[in-house]
Amino acid sequence: MNMSFLQELFSNITQREALLRRRTGNGLTVDHSHLLEACRALLESDGEASSITHASHALEIYSRLDDNSKTRFFERLGKDFSADPREIDLAYAAYRKDRENTALQRLFDACEPRRQELLRRLNLTAGGTYELVRMREDLLRLMRDHKDFAAINADFTHLFASWFNRGFLVVKRIDWNTPAAILERIIRYEAVHKIRDWGDLRRRLDNRDRRCYAFFHPAIGDEPLIFVEVALTRGLPDQIQPILDTESYDIEDPEAADTAAFFGISNCQVGLRGISFGNFLIKQVVQELKQELPNLKNFVTLSPMPGFRKWLESTYLDEQVALDPEALATLKQLENPDWLQDPELSERLNAVIRPLAARYLLKEKNRDGQPLNPVARFHLGNGAELHRINWQGDISAQGLQQSTGLMINYLYVLDNIERNHEQYITDHTIVCSSSVRDLSRRGRKLFKGETGK
Amino acid sequence: MNMSFLQELFSNITQREALLRRRTGNGLTVDHSHLLEACRALLESDGEASSITHASHALEIYSRLDDNSKTRFFERLGKDFSADPREIDLAYAAYRKDRENTALQRLFDACEPRRQELLRRLNLTAGGTYELVRMREDLLRLMRDHKDFAAINADFTHLFASWFNRGFLVVKRIDWNTPAAILERIIRYEAVHKIRDWGDLRRRLDNRDRRCYAFFHPAIGDEPLIFVEVALTRGLPDQIQPILDTESYDIEDPEAADTAAFFGISNCQVGLRGISFGNFLIKQVVQELKQELPNLKNFVTLSPMPGFRKWLESTYLDEQVALDPEALATLKQLENPDWLQDPELSERLNAVIRPLAARYLLKEKNRDGQPLNPVARFHLGNGAELHRINWQGDISAQGLQQSTGLMINYLYVLDNIERNHEQYITDHTIVCSSSVRDLSRRGRKLFKGETGK
Amino acid sequence: MNMSFLQELFSNITQREALLRRRTGNGLTVDHSHLLEACRALLESDGEASSITHASHALEIYSRLDDNSKTRFFERLGKDFSADPREIDLAYAAYRKDRENTALQRLFDACEPRRQELLRRLNLTAGGTYELVRMREDLLRLMRDHKDFAAINADFTHLFASWFNRGFLVVKRIDWNTPAAILERIIRYEAVHKIRDWGDLRRRLDNRDRRCYAFFHPAIGDEPLIFVEVALTRGLPDQIQPILDTESYDIEDPEAADTAAFFGISNCQVGLRGISFGNFLIKQVVQELKQELPNLKNFVTLSPMPGFRKWLESTYLDEQVALDPEALATLKQLENPDWLQDPELSERLNAVIRPLAARYLLKEKNRDGQPLNPVARFHLGNGAELHRINWQGDISAQGLQQSTGLMINYLYVLDNIERNHEQYITDHTIVCSSSVRDLSRRGRKLFKGETGK
């Protein structure tokens, strides 16, 4: 039997865990100065034979530092592990003379902060990649109070972009046959609609009408990078609660589905923030689903609209200027805790809120000219179309609070993705359905004296 | 059963093969200008959504170019995909002013040749990494006549060092249960002692007294990067022929071995030249062997000494100055094709050649002050010790021709590796056994008026 | 990559699940007569090409029967699918004549109930083996009121003994990397110390100081047959509560353990009752543990003593004849719900109960002359030694109720297992420690006028 082949493929991952475990807690107190010393030794080693030992030692020290020591370590890293100005000056002078590749290369090398070589060498250890991801997680947290750590962050970002190149990522189906050690992380990392317990998870992985896929990186082993949850349905879903319900089944056989609804996309590693995979994951999952279930016709999201209510309140309620008085009066009913139970009131709110949501998604832009809403930015940037705004799409406390219960369908029309994406990139054109456009027009009329943008 | 998990882990590798196969030969003639155009489109795309399509397209074109077009492509790559001098000047000016990290980072970014971003984007495609390795293989070949491609090579090297970081490599045991697709490559890539056929390979993988390990990279799938062949023996072996003999067995049970003899280390990917793994592989293999076979006491190589005979002839025979006339007369008998069959003559040659070999290994240095012999450089640099010089260690035609039949044992003494390595790094100190030192002293006396270095 | 090999190895198991799922509920009502008809068609088919279809059909009908129909099916199976008396008579007459092998074989074939061929053919379908195990589960349940089903049960037993031959079983380590689908079954089937939830399970599989192994059968896929839970400890454990405690750790590193304590052995498949694997599993697990952790010196159980309290009450309390009055008075204090909290009372109870437990284990026999206690029968029959009786070894409600809180250590001394086993088999000799023997002697004195058995 050919087990040894695969077995050894993963043996080092297991070894890593062993190493990680052993390393912690051998007693001695350490602080950032020990770590800086270890980093210097690592950079001075010849870069190959003794590097692993030095690198392991450095990471071991790091793992035992408290936030204060970490902060001081990053401070020194920013200052002492930069590039050598004299080298740069000399290299630039030479470059100015001939403007040739060789001189450029020397200048490039001179400009590279020594931190980058340091990070590359720390990455030599088994398990090092993951520990560097965790280190950046610390860095991002501490950076809030230390804007000058941005340079260190740039070094991490530069290297992570290479190390987490999409060509190195592996997509894996997650289901009830996945090892518990991984499922446990899925529970932990689900960020959109919290997974309550293993029973909830089991429902979300039920082969009959659910799918889940994650990206993994071989050097990080069983830590997922990002995952997406899919419901197989008949028709486009307009509410999240039936999907999250652990008891009800829309279909019993995946072949009966015509729609794959992406209802949760969760990034797992804070330390990889800004290294984006979501776009690649969605595309690959669409491919896998099409292959497995040729009956699927629609690929759509059922997405939240975080920030909408806040925007609604700040923009319209506070200023009280622009909005039509009647609409405004209706909106204020949102503070009535019973509006959801009052069909008539609910209907009136619907008539005001959905048009405003359409305007929010289509017209409200950030400084780059892209939609203010981050979810819209993500899907529209991927080439999706703004398809439908669903009233009472998420009636959970969180759903009501974040987006007055609205949920959005973004549609991935396979033949149009490329074109939509290009248009969006070029001039931020948003492709949307006629129904959303109608809503938006109705929204315009809710303003006093509004003549349309 | 939990197959899907592993299955999907490798699914994209299979898909890659499919892609690679499909891509070739859709008929239209292409040249370097099409490729340059595709590269520009790739760099101009926003880097995410449409990149994979552009990158695949570019790689597909590349695969269909002839050497002439490749040369012209690399020429343009060197010139047109460099950095922007104006950007550099501006960034440098800003940097000069404050010497701060932010300015440095801008300068670093400005100096990075656009080629690097291009290569990163080409790497986005499934299978892209391997195709870039192959592209560098072309580059190294064409570079012989185009020294100016060195800048491009530097870009490749810079990125490969990140992508092929030791932390991403996976060591795997190769044996008779390994898939044939991989074994076939082992046969192809063995560079030290050619594998004649599958029967020869089978002998070399026999669990009873052989081991073989290779490094793999997850994004390259079943292409090995480097592998090492090990014979388990009783005592240190002094001849390669019994090891290569497919019929004879020194031991029948690996537990009976006290020695692991590394008799072949082969780099597989020309395109990864200069990205070194051998040192890491040897260390990891020593660990795996110790764990599997606690009885092992000696870790040693049985290594060739390529270039020795050439050195011998050029240095001593040609110049005819330094060498003792009697020794010289003996050496000339090497041209007698029957010396191997003549015990008495063979013994006389032994008395001259081994001492000279000891001097060759210990005293002949390259410009860096390291041993002239590349194999010695590799093992001594890894922390091994020069242990024994074996007369008639390799009596094959190649062995006789390259190194007058000598083979070398380099010994890896686990407790000394680190120290030996440090000494070697610091001042190129070579640790050697007393017997080799004695030989070297005898060698000195073979020179007329030699007073010793 | 060599995934296809393993992948296909399990593909049919996956297909089975699909098949099983599809099969249920196509609407039509069926009863035992349909099943009997399908069984006849199966037996009449030529046994190869069309068998699978017929067999699948029959199993599908069976899966939809209620208990009443199943009972009637088994009734007819007992009567109509027996052997042909005329064939038997003829074959016996021929056999009487020459007493040769050929005639014997004919007689043997004639005597084989047609049910056995029926079961063999039902087993042709993918997933059939498991469905037959489930069918026997039904049979055993219904047999309570239908003693005449014993003949059918004999046919199942005969075939299962072949199909579940130890040579076909595979032992697998169960840990936190095991697929959730299997872990879920471990939770469900644990019969000794109930697993409360996934958190409890996680603790029981913690690599640091726990191990778990199960037997699987390739044709049954991910349904475990039996599994054993092991705690790695320093010294022989005398209490179960610390082991079940999800928070406390006796050791942090498995290498630190000198003892492997088997604290739970659970049979999973009711339908395999009487087909014993436990003995094989324990032996194989001991081997695996010794290989992984050479420091282990003791292999011991921490076992319950179900039935002891019932025996105690029925034998001594009710008859009130034999027992010493003082001891009897003490024993009655067991009904005092607070005895556990009263150290003095507890100590007095200890002085009476442990000696009686020793006698119970050593002297109370069933009709076969083996220990009355089933757990003792199992371990002593496997070659273990009765080592220690632990006071307050299990102070859970169940532990107190079943065995007044006692837990037993049976010791597996590797060098003695074979000999102990042989002695036990020959004349039911029980090997026990001197401390247990002392207890037993003390127990004897608790009887009025007892002079020893």
Added chain:
Amino acid sequence: MNMSFLQELFSNITQREALLRRRTGNGLTVDHSHLLEACRALLESDGEASSITHASHALEIYSRLDDNSKTRFFERLGKDFSADPREIDLAYAAYRKDRENTALQRLFDACEPRRQELLRRLNLTAGGTYELVRMREDLLRLMRDHKDFAAINADFTHLFASWFNRGFLVVKRIDWNTPAAILERIIRYEAVHKIRDWGDLRRRLDNRDRRCYAFFHPAIGDEPLIFVEVALTRGLPDQIQPILDTESYDIEDPEAADTAAFFGISNCQVGLRGISFGNFLIKQVVQELKQELPNLKNFVTLSPMPGFRKWLESTYLDEQVALDPEALATLKQLENPDWLQDPELSERLNAVIRPLAARYLLKEKNRDGQPLNPVARFHLGNGAELHRINWQGDISAQGLQQSTGLMINYLYVLDNIERNHEQYITDHTIVCSSSVRDLSRRGRKLFKGETGK
């Protein structure tokens, strides 16, 4: 990573190999009497705990016996390990009285030769199943001179039918990613068109237009039981040489194929003769192919017709009675070694031989009324149709000698398989194409005064 799960699944198989290897050759001479003694000890052991030791010991002795000792062992096995006549007489007497299930069961048990229990216990050891298959291989060989071993063979057959139940078999795709240890066996076991070397094998496993599938049994590990080779073609192939040609490709993309041509089915284990899997394998392979390649329309064999030329010569040439003189004269030209190179002669032979082949396949029957030709028997029995007789279908020396170069296409029409099979079983009706029927009619006219059967 979830490797341990699969890893352990196969660990015992590896252990088996180790065991098997160690066992051989510990020096002492053994003969059948030692083996008989070991078998008695095994049967007398209580059947569980000590059985494995006894069974391993017995198999170890067996492996060291020569044919003479084996013969004597089987002789005693036939005589001394039969059933007890007194038991049988008593059980039969009891059975006669009440004819009930309980009595029947006792009689059945009494009739079972003790050999069967012996074989079941030998099967307890790891690797035992395979050693028993090898033992039966010996038995079948020695049986040629010892017809009385038939009883022992019947015991093996009875148990093998249970152990190798189709439900336990696993189909696996064999390709270039299969471990070499398995491919080596494919080379060894190919019985229809010999595989010359690894290059030949590689061609036969080329994903582009070849498939290969094998049945495995979990307890036998990597020993295939039977395998089938498939060529993907456009149209039904009529010649084997282009398929065996390692250089030529009919198609480059499996999706382009409309036909799956089974050109080799090889049983691997002589010791499993009579335990048939071929029928199941073909059906499962058809399913797998349809799923992978929905474009496939035809499932057909390209089969040899072993025995045809012998039949031709013995029947027509020797008797010289029935055949038309002209046809006879033509047939005699077969002895002309150059007929293949002579187009005109070849054409004349074609006109005689193919019609006779049609008659041979359709009209020549064995004692059971089935086709004389074993390959025809197999495929027609499986529900295939006799589709085409190909002139110069196999012009290898063997093809010419066995069947005058003819090759047969048996067609598996999915919708008709079941019906064809039933008809064949009922009255040996052969379904054939109109072209074959025409040939057969023409064949009739080749006889003097033939008026048709």
